Every structure is written in C-alpha cells, then in structure tokens.
Amino acid sequence: xxxxxxxxxxxxxxxxxxxxxxxxxxxxxxxxxxxxxxxxxxxxxxxxxxxxxxxxxxxxxxxxxxxxxxxxxxxxxxxxxxxxxxxxxxxxxxxxxxxxxxxxxxxxxxxxxxxxxxxxxxxxxxxxxxxxxxxxxxxxxxxxxxxxxxxxxxxxxxxxxxxxxxxxxxxxxxxxxxxxxxxxxxxxxxxxxxxxxxxxxxxxxxxxxxxxxxxxxxxxxxxxxxxxxxxxxxxxxxxxxxxxxxxxxxxxxxxxxxxxxxxxxxxxxxxxxxxxxxxxxxxxxxxxxxxxxxxxxxxxxxxxxxxxxxxxxxxxxxxxxxxxxxxxxxxxxxxxxxxxxxxxxxxxxxxxxxxxxxxxxx
Amino acid sequence: xxxxxxxxxxxxxxxxxxxxxxxxxxxxxxxxxxxxxxxxxxxxxxxxxxxxxxxxxxxxxxxxxxxxxxxxxxxxxxxxxxxxxxxxxxxxxxxxxxxxxxxxxxxxxxxxxxxxxxxxxxxxxxxxxxxxxxxxxxxxxxxxxxxxxxxxxxxxxxxxxxxxxxxxxxxxxxxxxxxxxxxxxxxxxxxxxxxxxxxxxxxxxxxxxxxxxxxxxxxxxxxxxxxxxxxxxxxxxxxxxxxxxxxxxxxxxxxxxxxxxxxxxxxxxxxxxxxxxxxxxxxxxxxxxxxxxxxxxxxxxxxxxxxxxxxxxxxxxxxxxxxxxxxxxxxxxxxxxxxxxxxxxxxxxxxxxxxxxxxxxxxxxxxxxxxxxxxxxxxxxxxxxxxxxxxxxxxxxxxxxxxxxxxxxxxxxxxxxxxxxxxxxxxxxxxxxxxxxxxxxxxxxxxxxxxxxxxxxxxxxxxxxxxxxxxxxxxxxxxxxxxxxxxxxxxxxxxxxxxxxxxxxxxxxxxx
Numbered sequence: 001x002x003x004x005x006x007x008x009x010x011x012x013x014x015x016x017x018x019x020x021x022x023x024x025x026x027x028x029x030x031x032x033x034x035x036x037x038x039x040x041x042x043x044x045x046x047x048x049x050x051x052x053x054x055x056x057x058x059x060x061x062x063x064x065x066x067x068x069x070x071x072x073x074x075x076x077x078x079x080x081x082x083x084x085x086x087x088x089x090x091x092x093x094x095x096x097x098x099x100x101x102x103x104x105x106x107x108x109x110x111x112x113x114x115x116x117x118x119x120x121x122x123x124x125x126x127x128x129x130x131x132x133x134x135x136x137x138x139x140x141x142x143x144x145x146x147x148x149x150x151x152x153x154x155x156x157x158x159x160x161x162x163x164x165x166x167x168x169x170x171x172x173x174x175x176x177x178x179x180x181x182x183x184x185x186x187x188x189x190x191x192x193x194x195x196x197x198x199x200x201x202x203x204x205x206x207x208x209x210x211x212x213x214x215x216x217x218x219x220x221x222x223x224x225x226x227x228x229x230x231x232x233x234x235x236x237x238x239x240x241x242x243x244x245x246x247x248x249x250x251x252x253x254x255x256x257x258x259x260x261x262x263x264x265x266x267x268x269x270x271x272x273x274x275x276x277x278x279x280x281x282x283x284x285x286x287x288x289x290x291x292x293x294x295x296x297x298x299x300x301x302x303x304x305x306x307x308x309x310x311x312x313x314x315x316x317x318x319x320x321x322x323x324x325x326x327x328x329x330x331x332x333x334x335x336x337x338x339x340x341x342x343x344x345x346x347x348x349x350x351x352x353x354x355x356x357x358x359x360x361x362x
Numbered sequence: 363x364x365x366x367x368x369x370x371x372x373x374x375x376x377x378x379x380x381x382x383x384x385x386x387x388x389x390x391x392x393x394x395x396x397x398x399x400x401x402x403x404x405x406x407x408x409x410x411x412x413x414x415x416x417x418x419x420x421x422x423x424x425x426x427x428x429x430x431x432x433x434x435x436x437x438x439x440x441x442x443x444x445x446x447x448x449x450x451x452x453x454x455x456x457x458x459x460x461x462x463x464x465x466x467x468x469x470x471x472x473x474x475x476x477x478x479x480x481x482x483x484x485x486x487x488x489x490x491x492x493x494x495x496x497x498x499x500x501x502x503x504x505x506x507x508x509x510x511x512x513x514x515x516x517x518x519x520x521x522x523x524x525x526x527x528x529x530x531x532x533x534x535x536x537x538x539x540x541x542x543x544x545x546x547x548x549x550x551x552x553x554x555x556x557x558x559x560x561x562x563x564x565x566x567x568x569x570x571x572x573x574x575x576x577x578x579x580x581x582x583x584x585x586x587x588x589x590x591x592x593x594x595x596x597x598x599x600x601x602x603x604x605x606x607x608x609x610x611x612x613x614x615x616x617x618x619x620x621x622x623x624x625x626x627x628x629x630x631x632x633x634x635x636x637x638x639x640x641x642x643x644x645x646x647x648x649x650x651x652x653x654x655x656x657x658x659x660x661x662x663x664x665x666x667x668x669x670x671x672x673x674x675x676x677x678x679x680x681x682x683x684x685x686x687x688x689x690x691x692x693x694x695x696x697x698x699x700x701x702x703x704x705x706x707x708x709x710x711x712x713x714x715x716x717x718x719x720x721x722x723x724x725x726x727x728x729x730x731x732x733x734x735x736x737x738x739x740x741x742x743x744x745x746x747x748x749x750x751x752x753x754x755x756x757x758x759x760x761x762x763x764x765x766x767x768x769x770x771x772x773x774x775x776x777x778x779x780x781x782x783x784x785x786x787x788x789x790x791x792x793x794x795x796x797x798x799x800x801x802x803x804x805x806x807x808x809x810x811x812x813x814x815x816x817x818x819x820x821x822x823x824x825x826x827x828x829x830x831x832x833x834x835x836x837x838x839x840x841x842x843x844x845x846x847x848x849x850x851x852x853x854x855x856x857x858x859x860x861x862x863x864x865x866x867x868x869x870x871x872x873x874x
Contacts, residue, residue, distance in 0.1 A: 028647075029535070033437050068846070068857070069465050072534045073498050077437025113437075155434040155470065182464035250752075257847055257854075272749065307750075308656075316846070321628070321635050321654065323750060 002046040002207070004112060004122070009034045014216055015209030016108035017312040018230075021301040023284035024105020024131035025067030026314065029074065034109050037077070037116040044112055045121040047097065049201050052194035056096035058123060059087055059191050060140070061114045062107045064152065064174060065184040068316060070106070076155040079186035080114040086151035086161045087188045099123040099197065101138050101190065103205040104131020104284075105314065110186065125201035127190070128344075129239055129332035130301050133262055133283040135174065136167040137344045139334055140190040143200035150174055150189040154181040202332050208237060216310055226310035227325060234329060242330035242359035246288055246295055247277040248307060251322045256315070267304075267318055269326065277326060279304070281315040286349050288326060296328035297351070299335040299344045300358045303327045328358045363795050368608075370395035371788045381557040384409075388565055399566035408574045408794030411554060412547050413594040416644040419447060423492045424454030425545040426485035428478065428514075429538065430461035430497035430506050434470050440496070440538060445645040452546045454490045457481030461506045462498030465806055465855070470498060473506045475513070482517045492522050494545040496538035500527035501804055522548040522588075529591065531804050532857060536640060536649035543643060544591035551590035555583050572797065576641075576650055578603050578633055579863060580797035582833060591648075595641050597790060598653045602627050602634045604793030605761040608783035614759040615748050615777075618789070619766030621663040622688035626747040627655040633841060656751050659686025660743045662708045662766035663693040666736050678742040681735040698724050710736045711769040741772045748774055763789040800841065800863035801829030809854040818843060818858055825860040834864040 004012070013031035016024070038044065052058060061080045063070060088094055095118070100111040103126040115122040127138035135147060147170045153159040160177050164170040170189070178185045192200070215233050219226040227245065234243040249271035256265035264282045277295070279288045285302035288295050296302050304313045307323040335344055336357065342348065345355045363369060372390040384407065392399055415421050427440040440456050441449045459478055460471040485493060493514050497507045504527035511523045524545040530537035558571060572580035575592040578599045586593065598618070605616040612632045618625040628635045634653030641650045664685035669677040677683040689696040689704050696702035698709040699720025705728075711717035713725040713733045748760055757778035762770055763786040774780055785792065803825040807817035826838050844859040 029438070032443050032535075036437060036439075036442060066465075068532075072532050073462070073464065073470070074431070074435035074438050074534055076433045076435070157433070182466070182468070182470070263847055272752075319636075 002124075003043045004038070004046055005043040006035050006038050008210065009038070009112075011213030011217055012112075012206065012210045013109060014213035014312070015211065016103055016105055016213075017314070018212055018303050018305070019108075019129070019205070019209055019301065020104030020131040020312065020314065021284045021303055022281055022313075022315040023133060024102060024107055024314070025063070026071060026317070027105050027109055029071060030106040030109025030113075033075070033077070034112045034116070037113045041116040041119065044115045046124050046206060047121045049123050049125050049194070049197050049203055052097055052123065052197060054193060054195035054198075056194045057088075057091070057093045057191060058097050058099050058194060058197045059084055059095045059188050060099050060101040060127060061111050061186065061188045062101045063110055063184065064187045065178045065181075067106060069182070070184040073155070073182060073184050075184075075186065076157075077113070077117070078157070079153040079155060080110060080188065081117055082157060082159050083151035083153040083186055083188040084114065084118070086153070086159050087149055087191050090149040090151075090161055091191055095120060096194070097121045097123050099201065100126040100206065101140070102126055102128040102131045103202075103209055104128070107131065108206070108209060122206065123197065123201065124206045125197075125203045126205045127200070127202065129202035129205055129335060130299070131284055132344060135171045135189070137348070138190065139200045139202055139340070140192060141167050142340050142343050143196070145190050145192050145196060145200060147189045149191070150187060152177050152181070152185050152187050154185050202239070202334055204238075208240070220309065227305075230310065230327070239332035240301070240329045242357065244328055244358070245325060246302075246328045247271065247290075247326040249277070249324065251318060251320055251324060252276075254318055254320050256318070263315055265315070269324060279326065282349060283315060285315065287346065287351060287353065288328065294353050294356065295361055296358050297346055297353060297355060298349060299331040299340070299355070301329040301331060303329065330358050363792070366607075368785050368792065369397065371785045371791065381554070381561050384558070385561045385565065388562075388567070392565070400568065402567050402569045404569050405562060405567060405571035406574060406580060406795040406797055407558070407571060408596055408600045408790060409593060410597060412551070412590045413643065415547065415550055416448070416543060416594070416646075419451050419644070421550045422451055422546040423549045424490060425452050425542055426455040426457070426488070426490040426493045427538075427542055428457050428459060428481060428493060428495045428510055430459045430473065430495070430510060432458045432460045432471065434462055434498055435534070438535065440542065442535065443647060444539075448644055448646065452542060455485050455488055457484070459510070463500070463503050463506075465499060465502070467503055473509060478510055478513050479517070482514050486518045491518065491520060492524070492545040492548050493518070494524045494526070494538070494541045496526040496534070496541055498534060499532070500525070501530075501532050501537075502806055524548065529589070530649050531859065532806075533649045536647050539646050540591055540648040540650065543646060543648065544589060547590035548587070551587050555586055559583070574600055574794040574797045576652065577800065577802075577861070578793070578797060579800035580794075585832070594643050595650055595652050596794075598625055598627065598655050599634055600793030601625070601763060601790045602629050602653055602793065603632060603796060604789035604791070605629070605763045605783065605786070606632050607792055607796050608763075608785060608789060609759070609761050609781045611759045611761060611781065614761050615751055616761045616763065617744060617748065618764040619744075619762065619770065620661045620764050621693060621766065622659070622661045622690050623657045624660050624744065624747065624764070624766070625655045625657050626744075626751045627653050628751050631841075656747055658743060658747050659688070660684050660707070660740065661688055662706070662711075662769060663688040663690050663697070664707045665689065666705050666707055666710060668732075677739060678746060679735060679739045682732065682739045684736065684739055684743065707736070707740060707766070707769060716771055717768055737769075737771070740769065741774075744770060745774045749776060752776060762786065798863040798865070799829060799832050799834040800861060801825045801827070801832055801834065802859065802861040803828055804857065804859040806855060806857050809856055817856070818845075818860065821858045822860045822862065825862045829862050829864065837865045838862040839865060
C-alpha cells in the first residue's frame, strides 16, 4: 500500500499535467490544494481497486466549469465534501473510497483533496487514463454506469443534486447550474460499487502519473534529458507503451477561440527544416497531422511539452513562439474498444478520420 | 544621450549602498561628456535593488494582508507556497474577509465593514504600517478593494496600502503574492527614492528621474514609491531594448554575453517577446512576465576544460567544454591572465589576441590548437542558442551586447548580419534611458453582447487613459492585444488585454 504525502504531490501533479494531453486545467492550484489538505488532515492512502469490497461505495469527484475562472475564484475547500454528502444521502450509503474521473490536470488532484479531508482512501485508477472535456467521456459511462445522482456544489455551500434520464441531460443541465454558480464548481457523480469499479476503472493511473512526474524531476535535477527518461519509461508500462516523439519545433501559428463553451483551435508548429505539424484541440489535443495526414489521433494521447524543461503545456497556455516537443502516446486499451471509440473516438469529436492506433501510423 | 545619440557612457560596479554607486557613475558621465548638470532633462535608472532585497530578504517591511474572498479561497490562505524564510520575514498579519466578485461582476458575498474594521484595528495594534489588499476578480471590479483601502487610511493614517487591482492581472494567488511583495518593499522604495533625490540634487541635477520596469516602460518617483515591485526583472528587457535601439534593428535576435551566462532572446518591433512562464521572485510565484530568454551557461568567466575531463552535454565540437561553472565576480583574481589558477574563456580570448586584458604572458604557454578549438566551441554554442530562439528560418540580424561581446568572432548560421554596437557593454542602461511611458488594461468581455471590435476598442481606450495618467504625451501605439477565450462560459466570453506605449520620439531630448 502506498501513501501520498506532501512531498509526493508535486510529482503526481507533473505526471497528471502530461497525461492531461493539453486539457484538465493548470494543476498548480490543485497541487497547492492537496498539499494544504494533507498538511491539515494527514496523508492519503492509495489503494488498489481490488482491495475495495464488491459492495462498498466508490465516488468520483471533479471540478466542473472554466479552469480559467478557478485560477481567480479559488475554491472554499469544502465544496466536494458537500457534494459527496448529497450523493451519500441520495443513495443511503457512506463512501468507502474516492476515485478520480480523469488523471489529467486539476481533476487528478481534487479527489486527493477530498480523500484527505474525509480521511478516505483514494483508488489507484481513474475513468479516462487521460483527460476529456465532457462528463459522458469516461469508462464508467462506457460500461453503463449511471451518472446520477450528480451533485454540484459552490463555494457558498449551495448544492444542487440532479437525477437525469441520461448522461447527456446531466451534462446539459449541469452546465447551466455551474454557470449560475459563477462558472466554477465541484461535483460528485457516477457513484459505483467496488465490483463495478473493478470492471470499468482504468487501473493504476495515479501510480503511473506519480512515476512519470518523479522521472521528469530526477532527470532535471541530475541535468539529464527528461525526454529520454520519459520515452524510456513509458514503453515499460501497460497502457502507454507505444509512444514516440512526433515533432520538435516552434509555434508559428495559433488560432484559438471558443465554441459551445470549449477552447477550440489549431496550433501549427514548424521546425528549422520548415516541416510542419498541425494539432487541433478542443480543450485537449485531439489530432496531430503532417501534410494533412494524421500521425496521432484521439483517444491516443498527444502531449506538447516545453522543449527545454519538458514541462507539459496546456491548450489554454500555448503561446506563439514557444519552443516545444510533441509526443504521441497510446491510450489504455480499455479506451480503444469499439464501444469506447463511439464515446471518445474521433467521430465523437466531429472528425471523419477513423481511429488508428499510434503504433500503426509510424 | 541626446535624441538617438549616446554622448557618454560608463560602467561602475554595484556598490553595497546602491545610491553611492549610481552617483559615482553619473558623476563620471558628467565629467566625461562635459555636459552641464542643469542641461540634463531626465535620469533613467534601471536597478536590481528591489529584486535583490526580496531575494536576500533584506530591508523588507512586515505586511498585513486583507483578503476579500470568503467563503471562496479558504483552502489556500495568503502566503501559501512561499519559502518559509521569506514568509517569516514578511508575514505581519492575515485576515480573511467576506466578499469578492464572480466573473460576471456579481458579488460572491457582501463586503463586511465591521469585520474589516476589526481586522485593521488588529493590524494597527501589532504595529503594521504596510497593508496589502487582494480581492477576487478585482481587475474587473475594484470597488471592494477601494472601500477596504479607505478604511485602512481612516484607522492607520500613516499606513501605505497596496491594492491587487493596481498590481496585476487575473490569476488570484500570483496577483496577491505580487501585491504582498510590493507592500513589503514600500518603506525601502521611499528611502531609495529619497536618497536618489538628494544625491541628484548634490550633483546639481534638478531633472526628474525614472526607474524602468519589467515591460520596458518607466515609473516616475511617485509610482516607484507606490509600485516598487514593478521594477523587478527589468534587466533583460533593458538589455534587449538597448541593443535594438543602438543598432536601429527592431526585429532581431539579441545575444547578451555576460560573465556566467549568455542570454539569447528575440526582439520584435523593438520590444522583447514575452515568455509564457511567470516569474518567481525569491521563490514566490507572481504573474509578472519576463522576456522569453534562453540562458546558456557560457560567458566570459566560464571555466574551460578538455571535453574528455567533463560530463557530457557541455561540448558541441567535442574537443573543449565551456562552463556551466564560472568564476563569476572573481574573474579579476581567478582567471589565468589575472594571476589566478582557473582557465576561463577570457584567458583563451587573450591568448588568441582578440582581447587585451591582464597579463598575456600568463597564457602564452597554452596550446594553440586548444585555444582555437575553445573559441570555436564558444561560437558553436552561441550559434546553437540563436538557432533555438529564432522564430522563422528567414535570416535575421543578430546583435551581440554585454561585457563578453568582444570575445565573439566569426559567423552565425541563419544571421543576416552580425552587429556589435559601440557602447554594447552598457546596452542595459541605454534600454532604461529609452523607456517609453505606457499603459495596460485588462477586462473580461462578452463578444456576443458587445461585439469584438467594440469590446477591444473599449479596453484600448482604458489602456490609453492609464498611459496618459502615467504622463504619456503625443501619439500612443498599441503594443499588444491579447485575447484569451474563457471556456465553459456562455456568450463568447474573452479576457482582453491591451498594452499601449507612447511613440519613442516623444521622449525627452537629453537623458543620462
């Protein structure tokens, strides 16, 4: 059994930023929140999903809203606890453990905060193995888990619990509630049993983020090459074993706007030989193309990192002229099934290109 | 300087008493140029004094922090993430107050006058004389911060108050941190400006003086006293703008070769490209932006060795390695030509005859092929850095400045020309002297409600107003428009920031 203490948080945050694939928000605030919560409430136990009894309750928690609002309107800290109580009340059972819905960015950190505050263990796993922009895009949904009740809570202590007929309705109604709460709120949803989590969770991803962050830090401390450390480690993992450096260059064009509430756009990166790669994003990086042909496509992960420090860069903080390295990483197999691709594949994002695993595109 | 012309320049080492050093330098300049002190129309000062105070934790004031945010923000109290030592020095008191705004301008909670009153009275009892006030979304609405400031002035009449809405952009913790740092520097800034004022009077200079800030625009005395934190991180900006000015190249790559490192950055329309990474000052995260500079561990004081004796990564050519360690300030005692034991890049330059300092006899024994390979390694490292900073494959001018510029010889791949301006060693001071008064404003706009053009025009007009308030005359140029869409919000909500500066030819005729 592992224990997450203050000294471990920065590494997990770095790994989560990489696995966020451009989305998930800036993990800096989340990192500080976890550190403060552990300082006040003690370290968090990280448990394997197999250690959870089949009938015990596991609850995912996340932030919903605009990450760019949350860096200004900081949370109170009690939001997720209030939302969790609402879910517990609705189904008449206390939570046994907390799980992250996504291992990307901020939403990988907030479940640790809730676990620390409630003194509950955190399940080593998540519902994406990366980050995605919408509530339906999790393995819990892909495996037929109901999102309801969805409890949404704000910094004032207001809490709205929604029971909906399907996940799309939850997303639509939830979004309106979040805007009314000031565009940043915290949620608990997809309550599930241990047995259900064993079937649908993407296992071990907290530990993976932790190890990725640790390797990047050690490489920097020892003046080594963080990219080499990363590209040596990932192939030894179960999920992210197919990975490669797709491009090395500088951002020469950046079109970014908002459509239906998402940060959407395209970034063009050029190297000194004037070759280009173009990456389309909707919160997360979705497809990377060279000469119009995809070289990596969702749900496989595309990460853009600072070419000096290997610091992951989110789509919101991309800037013209940055020197970057683009890395493509295979998604966990659970996301590449036919059922999963209907929810998180290229067509779910409006692309006509078929999904092709990164290892077959070289 | 007179107009575009540099009349006299001097370089003096930093003294413990910063004012004495500046006075010595100004006196040297007046003597050299023969200009009468009463003909000086302005003195521009670029200083790292305030940065050093924060980094070293010296001469700082205890600060009382009033945060208007509750019930939001409770999970991350003021000073979170600070180094313990600096927090211990600066943290005088902290009070969380109800209030703050949502992104749409609606209050999070009503401001509580009684609670504010009690907190401020507590600060007064603790002897706190510098207060920092932060409030959620205060860059959009500063009413609560101002109301709170009025209470402070009423209860502690001699207190200085720093408002986050006047200090920084959206991004609460970073803005609050910068506001606290500013508050900690207030007493020091008053004593420094007073000392400068007296010193200049002694020299017979009655002209106003300015201190340059990190975006390349100047602060007048009153502003330095209120916003000392704006002067941090102005060094690289001044060097790059000075290099651009000296060569008349508005788009170029600037290589500032110092003693320990060389800073390489791109300049566009006379201003450095801004980095996406925010600045840490003394280990505290702020939202100030530095120029996007690539620092490599190669400078005049860098130690030189055979590549086989050093870890990998410090040599491109493969024969000789340079740095990253340097003898730094001790060059004049530790380098071979100055009788020391350490072989530095400066020694190779002397052995090669391109530099004449110290005793050349002490490096006459060096193997000629080693010297040549070492200087070629230096050229390769600079060339590599330029290549990495370039934004396009098109050739661009490369400007070499800084004390170590004279060591460089040879070509650079991708450079349309290589310029080494006269006075290159004081590019930093020139950059400060040409500072243009500017203004900046930021607002969250709804493009669906206002229309994009009207929204940007409104923000620009407020930025112009701020520039005029700061003393800008004549025409104003838009330096930068930044539009950042905010996701998850309805109605195409965009954070718009506009920065304007006065035209350079409006500047004072003669300045030191």
